[in-house]
Amino acid sequence: MTPDEFRATFVRIEQSVHRVIVGMDDVVRGCLMAMVAGGNVLLEGVPGLGKTLLVKSLGDAFRLDFARIQFTPDLMPADITGTKLVQEDEHGRKTFVLHKGPVFHQIVLADEVNRATPKTQSAMLEAMQERQVTIVGETFQLPKPFFVVATQNPLEMDGTYPLPEAQLDRFLFKLLVQFPSLPQLREILARTTAGAAPTIEPVAGGDDLLAMGALARQVLIKGSVTDYAIRLVLATHPEQAEAPDITKRYVRYGASPRGAQALILGAKIRALLEGRENASVDDVQALAGAVLRHRVILNFEGEAEGVSTDAVVADIVSALPR
Amino acid sequence: MLEAVESTARSAARAWRRARAIHGALGGLSAALIGIVLCALGLELTGGLEARHLGPLLIWLLAVPLGALLASAGGIDLPTAAAEADHRAGLSDRLGTALEFAADPAPLAGLQRVDAAQFAQATSVAALFPVAWRAHVPRLAVLLVLALATTGAALTFQLRPSAPPPAIEEPEDDLLASIDRSIDAFEERGDKEAVRLLTDLDRTIRRIRAREDELRRVVKKRAVPPPPEDAEHDTLALPPPPPRPEDQGPRITADDLARLEEETVDQLALTDAQQAELVSDLFAHSRKASDLMQQFHHEVMHEAEVTLNAESAAVRNTSSGVDSSSGMVENSDLVDNPMLSQQSNNGATNNIADEREDMIRRDLGDESQAAHDRSHDTQESFNQFLRDFVKDVQDIIAEAAVGKQKKAKEGREVQVDNGQGVVDKTDAMADAGFEEVGDVKRGQQGGPPEELAGGNAQPAQGPPPEGAQMSQGSGTPTGPRMQGSGDGETSAGAEGAGTGNPDQGGGLSTLLNGLSPQQSGRLEQALGQLAQGRMPPETREALFDRLARHKINAGLASEADDVLVDYFAEAEELMVSNADTLPPLFRDYAQSYFDSIRPGGSKTANP
Numbered sequence: 001m002t003p004d005e006f007r008a009t010f011v012r013i014e015q016s017v018h019r020v021i022v023g024m025d026d027v028v029r030g031c032l033m034a035m036v037a038g039g040n041v042l043l044e045g046v047p048g049l050g051k052t053l054l055v056k057s058l059g060d061a062f063r064l065d066f067a068r069i070q071f072t073p074d075l076m077p078a079d080i081t082g083t084k085l086v087q088e089d090e091h092g093r094k095t096f097v098l099h100k101g102p103v104f105h106q107i108v109l110a111d112e113v114n115r116a117t118p119k120t121q122s123a124m125l126e127a128m129q130e131r132q133v134t135i136v137g138e139t140f141q142l143p144k145p146f147f148v149v150a151t152q153n154p155l156e157m158d159g160t161y162p163l164p165e166a167q168l169d170r171f172l173f174k175l176l177v178q179f180p181s182l183p184q185l186r187e188i189l190a191r192t193t194a195g196a197a198p199t200i201e202p203v204a205g206g207d208d209l210l211a212m213g214a215l216a217r218q219v220l221i222k223g224s225v226t227d228y229a230i231r232l233v234l235a236t237h238p239e240q241a242e243a244p245d246i247t248k249r250y251v252r253y254g255a256s257p258r259g260a261q262a263l264i265l266g267a268k269i270r271a272l273l274e275g276r277e278n279a280s281v282d283d284v285q286a287l288a289g290a291v292l293r294h295r296v297i298l299n300f301e302g303e304a305e306g307v308s309t310d311a312v313v314a315d316i317v318s319a320l321p322r
Numbered sequence: 323m324l325e326a327v328e329s330t331a332r333s334a335a336r337a338w339r340r341a342r343a344i345h346g347a348l349g350g351l352s353a354a355l356i357g358i359v360l361c362a363l364g365l366e367l368t369g370g371l372e373a374r375h376l377g378p379l380l381i382w383l384l385a386v387p388l389g390a391l392l393a394s395a396g397g398i399d400l401p402t403a404a405a406e407a408d409h410r411a412g413l414s415d416r417l418g419t420a421l422e423f424a425a426d427p428a429p430l431a432g433l434q435r436v437d438a439a440q441f442a443q444a445t446s447v448a449a450l451f452p453v454a455w456r457a458h459v460p461r462l463a464v465l466l467v468l469a470l471a472t473t474g475a476a477l478t479f480q481l482r483p484s485a486p487p488p489a490i491e492e493p494e495d496d497l498l499a500s501i502d503r504s505i506d507a508f509e510e511r512g513d514k515e516a517v518r519l520l521t522d523l524d525r526t527i528r529r530i531r532a533r534e535d536e537l538r539r540v541v542k543k544r545a546v547p548p549p550p551e552d553a554e555h556d557t558l559a560l561p562p563p564p565p566r567p568e569d570q571g572p573r574i575t576a577d578d579l580a581r582l583e584e585e586t587v588d589q590l591a592l593t594d595a596q597q598a599e600l601v602s603d604l605f606a607h608s609r610k611a612s613d614l615m616q617q618f619h620h621e622v623m624h625e626a627e628v629t630l631n632a633e634s635a636a637v638r639n640t641s642s643g644v645d646s647s648s649g650m651v652e653n654s655d656l657v658d659n660p661m662l663s664q665q666s667n668n669g670a671t672n673n674i675a676d677e678r679e680d681m682i683r684r685d686l687g688d689e690s691q692a693a694h695d696r697s698h699d700t701q702e703s704f705n706q707f708l709r710d711f712v713k714d715v716q717d718i719i720a721e722a723a724v725g726k727q728k729k730a731k732e733g734r735e736v737q738v739d740n741g742q743g744v745v746d747k748t749d750a751m752a753d754a755g756f757e758e759v760g761d762v763k764r765g766q767q768g769g770p771p772e773e774l775a776g777g778n779a780q781p782a783q784g785p786p787p788e789g790a791q792m793s794q795g796s797g798t799p800t801g802p803r804m805q806g807s808g809d810g811e812t813s814a815g816a817e818g819a820g821t822g823n824p825d826q827g828g829g830l831s832t833l834l835n836g837l838s839p840q841q842s843g844r845l846e847q848a849l850g851q852l853a854q855g856r857m858p859p860e861t862r863e864a865l866f867d868r869l870a871r872h873k874i875n876a877g878l879a880s881e882a883d884d885v886l887v888d889y890f891a892e893a894e895e896l897m898v899s900n901a902d903t904l905p906p907l908f909r910d911y912a913q914s915y916f917d918s919i920r921p922g923g924s925k926t927a928n929p
Binding site for chain 1: 405409414415416422428430434
């Protein structure tokens with residue numbers, strides 16, 4: 001695949017998704033970039049904004065199978081990964097038969113992931129990171145490509161189990177689903193309340209997605225850009241001498257090396273989308289919010305003053321020299 | 323492909339370096355203008371900016387090329403230039419990445435180089451490194467205007483504050499020059515009276531200055547006692563005259579001269595009628611003051627004479643009693659008990675002193691006090707009187723030198739180192755009109771007769787000199803000469819014979835210290851006693867200090883007063899230290915002069 005083909009495929013998928021999804025350009029692009037990079041996405045937004053429809057549309061566009069898991073407090077790990085059941089054949093013999101869980105789909109929507117218990121969350125997050133699951137002592141590889149989109153409601157926090165920092169770090173991007181604007185709402189109503197709902201025709205396959213990911217990893221990035229990404233991650237740590245004042249004041253813990261990896265991968269994909277074969281500092285800066293907002297943990301003062309991690313990251317980017 | 327990228331990077335490096343040089347030159351120009359302004363102000367405030375300073379000020383312009391060199395110093399490599407060009411042109415690190423991966427054979431790297439070359443060829447490097455004229459021009463304009471305004475104003479006007487008038491080393495020259503200028507000015511105006519007054523003032527100042535200089539030379543010369551003319555004769559081992567500070571009065575500054583000139587001009591700016599009235603008042607005042615002064619002195623001395631005559635009569639009676647007692651002591655065992663005789667003598671003299679003080683206080687009536695008050699009002703004429711006195715004393719000193727030479731030629735015996743010398747000295751003093759006082763007088767001064775008397779001691783007559791008193795106080799005779807001096811020493815003042823006051827030692831000092839500036843009547847009395855040569859050195863110094871403070875407090879101090887006070891000290895020392903070497907006639911003349919000049923020091927009758 002050439003860069004031009006990369007850009008053409010990417011654009012086709014975006015256009016296909018946008019036949020169903022109105023607005024949410026950044027969310028759609030972010031999800032596609034994460035799929036190309038082989039990462040997972042955490043979507044945060046109130047219910048009813050089309051998160052499930054977005055994920056299903058992505059699967060339809062790539063001809064990938066899609067599964068949705070509604071996380072509830074009584075959800076068990078086996079409900080995600082699957083289990084072995086005793087099954088009697090026609091001869092009356094009883095054998096253990098594997099019943100795969102929804103995690104064995106290529107695109108998995110973990111809806112309201114913070115409502116499940118930590119044990120169930122861990123089972124899901126293990127599959128996200130290891131791309132494999134263990135069922136009754138037997139390990140099974142997940143299909144490729146494998147893409148998990150988790151959602152969480154930022155408002156209804158009662159009875160939830162917020163994801164721990166170590167599990168948040170497993171998501172490549174954290175994308176914020178904004179409420180649609182008036183024109184977007186009008187378009188949504190026009191598409192869904194008049195006539196048949198639009199359908200998505202597949203424009204790419206799983207192989208195309210893997211090829212796009214392989215091409216993106218070949219994008220050139222010079223040392224100064226890599227150094228900038230590293231310095232950016234280090235700047236999120238308050239114990240670092242180079243950290244800006246806002247970090248030292250409001251941040252309890254900064255991004256992990258996975259954050260730097262996400263920055264570089266995202267910058268490379270964005271460079272291809274911008275028509276370049278080299279990543280630049282601009283690409284890193286453009287993706288800093290999506291990569292770092294869930295990896296920066298605020299301290300008590302930051303939480304008490306209502307400081308958002310997006311504001312902290314924006315200040316860090318503006319304060320960090322190129 | 324890569325050549326285009328490298329060429330663009332090199333162009334960017336050159337343009338960047340040029341922009342930095344221009345920026346540095348502009349910064350240097352700003353610094354130069356600031357330096358010119360500061361230096362111009364500094365020169366103006368310190369010594370005045372002049373046209374000759376403009377050349378050195380322009381040296382600051384060397385900061386322009388220096389700033390350009392410093393700013394452009396340091397190489398700019400291609401990656402750095404490419405990165406800067408990427409940043410300024412918004413090329414998203416295309417040029418830098420192409421240069422960094424120039425040798426990368428990957429297909430994507432080749433595609434990247436092609437992409438970078440296309441953007442490099444489409445980029446105008448010169449526009450990427452502009453010179454920020456807008457940021458420099460306003461500042462430079464302000465600094466240029468400031469520099470021109472400062473320099474121009476400093477050259478045109480005097481921006482520095484007026485320097486304080488420097489202390490003038492020779493204020494007399496400026497004073498005389500000021501008088502000369504004033505004379506010229508009044509000559510042009512035709513004011514002959516003012517010219518005459520100023521001419522007199524100029525002449526007076528010159529005369530006073532000449533006398534002061536001459537007196538200083540003489541005093542300085544006399545400060546070191548000359549070696550004895552005859553080694554065989556022991557000179558009187560008097561202590562050297564006390565060190566005297568040289569003219570410690572306040573220095574005349576330019577402010578004083580300016581004030582004096584202003585006051586003089588103000589006075590001389592009077593109308594003709596006012597000037598005539600002022601001159602008339604001054605002359606009348608001076609004459610009246612002189613007359614009142616003389617009258618006051620005469621009255622005070624008359625009262626003192628009456629008092630001292632009465633006191634001398636009492637002393638004579640006491641002295642005769644003591645003489646008879648002394649005769650008995652010489653032939654009795656009481657000679658071993660000197661304390662007894664001393665106590666008796668002290669008791670008698672203390673009574674006499676108390677009576678004398680009471681009489682003086684009682685006799686200073688209203689009339690004397692009024693005369694004394696008038697004398698204060700005429701202190702200016704007294705000052706002039708003292709100036710004349712200084713001149714006369716200089717003549718006396720000159721005559722003393724002549725008289726000493728005559729004495730050496732005549733070989734007159736006035737030394738008192740042995741018994742024969744005492745006789746000779748006594749005869750000489752008697753010939754000169756001096757009289758002797760007995761042991762009573764010496765005992766009244768606080769010294770026991772045994773300490774002064776030698777084996778062939780004669781009864782001391784007349785008050786002992788200051789040196790002898792000091793030796794008595796210490797109780798250690800200073801040698802044979804001192805002993806002989808104690809035996810037969812006489813006072814230089816003939817009127818001092820028989821008038822010794824036991825309170826003239828510490829009692830007089832206490833009295834003087836207790837005097838207030840307004841009580842100058844008693845101060846004048848003390849001066850009269852000082853003229854009689856009966857005052858110990860420490861008391862005399864206290865008196866002179868008192869006199870100086872008195873005049874300063876009264877606002878009457880002047881340079882002539884300082885000279886007079888200094889002279890009093892030196893003249894007294896001179897007279898005492900040369901008491902036995904000066905011709906008696908000269909001493910008589912000098913003492914008479916003292917008596918006639920010193921306030922309250924008119925000659926009193928010798929009982």
